[in-house]
Amino acid sequence: MVTLKIVLEALQEGKAFSTELLAQKIGETPEAVQSALYILEQMGKVNKVYMNLHCGGDCKGCISHCFGKDIKAVVRWELAVYGEKTAKEDLRDGKLNSGNQSNRQ
Amino acid sequence: MAKDRQPVIALLGQPNSGKSTLFNNLTGSHQHVGNWPGKTVEKKEGEFTYNGRKWLVADLPGSYSLSANSEEEIITRDYIARGKADIVCILADASQLERSLYMLADFAGILVPAVLLLNMMDVAKTQGKEIDVKKLENKLKIPVLPFVAADKKEYTKLYPVLERQLKEKRMLDTNALEMEYKKMSGEDYEEVLSCMPEDGIEQYSPMWLAVKYMEEDRNIVDKLKMNSLKKELPIIQEGGLLTGESKFAWILELVKSTVIYKRKKNAVLGKFDRIATSPVLGKIMAVGVIFLGLMLSMILAMPLMLLGGSLPNIIGSPLAVFLSNIGVHEILISLVCDLGVNVISFATSMAGFVLGITFVFNLIEEIGYMARISFVFDGLMAKLGLQGKSIMAFFMGAGCTIGGAAGTRVIDNWGQRVLAIALVWAVPCGATWAVMPTLASMFFGSGAILVMISLIVFMFLFMWITARIFGNHLAPKEQRMGMIMEMPPYHKPRWGSLIRITLMHAWDIFLRALRVITIVTLVFWVLSFSPDGEASSSLIYKVGVAIEPVTKVFGLSWQTFIAFLMSALSKEAVLGVLNTLYMGGSTVFDATVSKGAAAEGFAATVTAAIPKAEALAFIFATTFNVPCVVALASTHRETHSLKWTLRIAAYYTVMALLLSCLVYHVGLFIF
Numbered sequence: 215m216v217t218l219k220i221v222l223e224a225l226q227e228g229k230a231f232s233t234e235l236l237a238q239k240i241g242e243t244p245e246a247v248q249s250a251l252y253i254l255e256q257m258g259k260v261n262k263v264y265m266n267l268h269c270g271g272d273c274k275g276c277i278s279h280c281f282g283k284d285i286k287a288v289v290r291w292e293l294a295v296y297g298e299k300t301a302k303e304d305l306r307d308g309k310l311n312s313g314n315q316s317n318r319q
Numbered sequence: 320m321a322k323d324r325q326p327v328i329a330l331l332g333q334p335n336s337g338k339s340t341l342f343n344n345l346t347g348s349h350q351h352v353g354n355w356p357g358k359t360v361e362k363k364e365g366e367f368t369y370n371g372r373k374w375l376v377a378d379l380p381g382s383y384s385l386s387a388n389s390e391e392e393i394i395t396r397d398y399i400a401r402g403k404a405d406i407v408c409i410l411a412d413a414s415q416l417e418r419s420l421y422m423l424a425d426f427a428g429i430l431v432p433a434v435l436l437l438n439m440m441d442v443a444k445t446q447g448k449e450i451d452v453k454k455l456e457n458k459l460k461i462p463v464l465p466f467v468a469a470d471k472k473e474y475t476k477l478y479p480v481l482e483r484q485l486k487e488k489r490m491l492d493t494n495a496l497e498m499e500y501k502k503m504s505g506e507d508y509e510e511v512l513s514c515m516p517e518d519g520i521e522q523y524s525p526m527w528l529a530v531k532y533m534e535e536d537r538n539i540v541d542k543l544k545m546n547s548l549k550k551e552l553p554i555i556q557e558g559g560l561l562t563g564e565s566k567f568a569w570i571l572e573l574v575k576s577t578v579i580y581k582r583k584k585n586a587v588l589g590k591f592d593r594i595a596t597s598p599v600l601g602k603i604m605a606v607g608v609i610f611l612g613l614m615l616s617m618i619l620a621m622p623l624m625l626l627g628g629s630l631p632n633i634i635g636s637p638l639a640v641f642l643s644n645i646g647v648h649e650i651l652i653s654l655v656c657d658l659g660v661n662v663i664s665f666a667t668s669m670a671g672f673v674l675g676i677t678f679v680f681n682l683i684e685e686i687g688y689m690a691r692i693s694f695v696f697d698g699l700m701a702k703l704g705l706q707g708k709s710i711m712a713f714f715m716g717a718g719c720t721i722g723g724a725a726g727t728r729v730i731d732n733w734g735q736r737v738l739a740i741a742l743v744w745a746v747p748c749g750a751t752w753a754v755m756p757t758l759a760s761m762f763f764g765s766g767a768i769l770v771m772i773s774l775i776v777f778m779f780l781f782m783w784i785t786a787r788i789f790g791n792h793l794a795p796k797e798q799r800m801g802m803i804m805e806m807p808p809y810h811k812p813r814w815g816s817l818i819r820i821t822l823m824h825a826w827d828i829f830l831r832a833l834r835v836i837t838i839v840t841l842v843f844w845v846l847s848f849s850p851d852g853e854a855s856s857s858l859i860y861k862v863g864v865a866i867e868p869v870t871k872v873f874g875l876s877w878q879t880f881i882a883f884l885m886s887a888l889s890k891e892a893v894l895g896v897l898n899t900l901y902m903g904g905s906t907v908f909d910a911t912v913s914k915g916a917a918a919e920g921f922a923a924t925v926t927a928a929i930p931k932a933e934a935l936a937f938i939f940a941t942t943f944n945v946p947c948v949v950a951l952a953s954t955h956r957e958t959h960s961l962k963w964t965l966r967i968a969a970y971y972t973v974m975a976l977l978l979s980c981l982v983y984h985v986g987l988f989i990f
Contacts, residue, residue: 218564221803228801230697232596236803246571249417251803256383256421257563288690289805 221250222259225293251291261294326485327375329399332410333422334381337438337468341410342378344471369478377404385425386531387538399431400521406484407433413450413465414442416574423459424566427496428527430519432488433461434480440465447581455577460492495572497526499565507555508533514552515543533558588809595688596806601695608692610772612683616675617756617768623671623825624760627664631921635660658840658898661921665894666832669753674825676752680717681820685812689714694804703782704790709739716746720950723748724957734793737958741789741967744950745781747774747942750890753828755938757894761922762934770935774942781943781974788970832891839885839895847899859900873976874936874983879929883937883979887945887972901925932986940979945971 224236233244233251240247254260332338343350346365363378379398380391387393399407409426411419416437423435437443437450456463462480467473500508511532515525520542523531531539533555543552555561594600639656683689693710700709709727716723723743727736747755755774759767846859863877870880882896901924929937945951945968955964 218560218567225801225803228701230694230701230801231803232694232806233803234592234806235596245415245417246574247803248805249415249421249570250567252418253421253563253567256386257559259560288693288807291803291805292801 260291263290325375326405329377329404329407331407333383336410340468387536407431410436410438413437413440420570427493428524430522433491435463436466438466438468441467449579451577461489496569499569503565504561510553516546530562533562595691605692612679616679619675620671624668627667630664631660661898662836666829668757669832670825670829672753672756673828677824678821687807687809703786704794713746716743718749720748720946721953724953737963738793742782754890835889835891836895839892840899843899873979879937883940886941889947931990932983935986936979936983939982940975944975
């Protein structure tokens, strides 16, 4: 069964996963992995980053500008970074509970 | 809780759960909007009447959980905990229950009667999800109602449920969740629970308080300190993660036992996707798709390229004859018919390439494959010292370096951002993609595709070298992190939107190229003009002859060297400079190239004047030169470092010249 810790450890490995591949690896559904990520986001452990392939957000005059296309953003999740420390370091130091409050202030 | 007063329903749900729709449809125009006392958060209340009874509805601020992370969350839970609501109506998005039940899990332990509304049931059905509502109700011991908040007809089902719950006051069963807390945290949870006040605080049960204490909820810790606890509270390590795990396990068990997935996933697409995202085959497939994409874009570019190439013959020659017949001065005829027509010809050819590239790469993105390409190259990004998300900046850089530099904003680490920008410079931008194939086709005919592939291969090598040079300083290994990506589903392209964007893009590049090439052409035409008709009198000739001993070291003549320098201003300028220096019909050209060649048109003239080895060196040097002056400014804006901006610019100029020298000497062996 997928646990939050498994998902955090997958991110800590430094590798790239898709929700489908990670779900396959741990014998779960992609929805369950997404849900774990979502809960970890609430806890301040991971960040959701929206990215698209067209526009850096400030591309006025850019040759590749999007002409108002409704841009489909790709969602990627990564360990939260707060200040100089990352959740990766917390995980390494065994201080996983410390992020819940202080990191979200 | 007052028994005889107007019953109060509090609406609780995460943002986008449909809470506002429910509130508006329940209360209609009977709403009052203000602020929560002493807060800036909006307070919305309203009324509705059912069976002669007036109900008050409080729309609590949208929040993701009931932790004290925000003002909204504190207001929400205080309102519920103080017993102001007779019923809490919890909204969950039925289309993504695994996520949206988190609010219910966080609510569990607050002793207020509740109703669970499974909103967006219509969406869940289209996803092939079927929810066993009875079973869910049995497990939770509170009313559960499948619902579509946007559909007013659904409300007739809701009123009786609320009325019945007002009488029955059923509370959410927390036994299964508490079992998870005990299972996950063992004695820690029991120990904390044993310290809690027996009757809880306000509507908070001892279980809820114990959980929030473990999560280090400062608000609750303060409340507990003000109460007489049975014994001193223990310090719990990893408490937040443990309670999170417990809530998650409870949610998953609920979903697994009550949700049936009826729609089977497409097996063929599933198999394709496994290959598309696999580490080795995925990369091979991605390279293959990019290669085929380039081929297809060349084919699509062909009609406009042919048109661009034949413009000098179609328009130039008849126009020259006409202008000559009406007595226009020879210099003016040369300016209009040689330079002017060539400018339109280049701009048309460039627009052709951009049209092809834009169509193909937008198509790849439209069908959902581009995200897979970015995913399989994530590991490669890590080898360059970057986070995987940097790949997006490179894709943007393939359109425009300015966009690529701005695209690095998704990278939170400054060093990695600077490194990513330094590498984005190596990615040929849209203008380069238009100019280089034009030049490559002129000099190497069908071999142009090999030149373009060599440029792409060298781009990776150049990026690797750049990463090795700057990487250790800007992005040490320990700062690199993993990622999990949500892949967009595969779908059919929206052809209308795709064609519209492709045409707009091609038109945009046409106008831009026309503007830049015209300006550069005119400036160089003026610089190469000599009033006495002597080549040696023109400014550009004097400068060119003076610097040629140096430019020869890099395999470039003074003309191509000046074009190389101008490419740092704008890649489109390259064609303008070559156009003037070789096609001006001016004394400079006459002095440097045989007169006979001029009559043959730009392509014939330039290919006759520039040896192939030099042309190849020039193409490589120009491609990997500073992208353009605006990209330079953009880099400074994004890095906030003049030192690093100049360092990167100097590095690219030096490397481009060294590369030119290397390619020239390799070229001498080949041609």
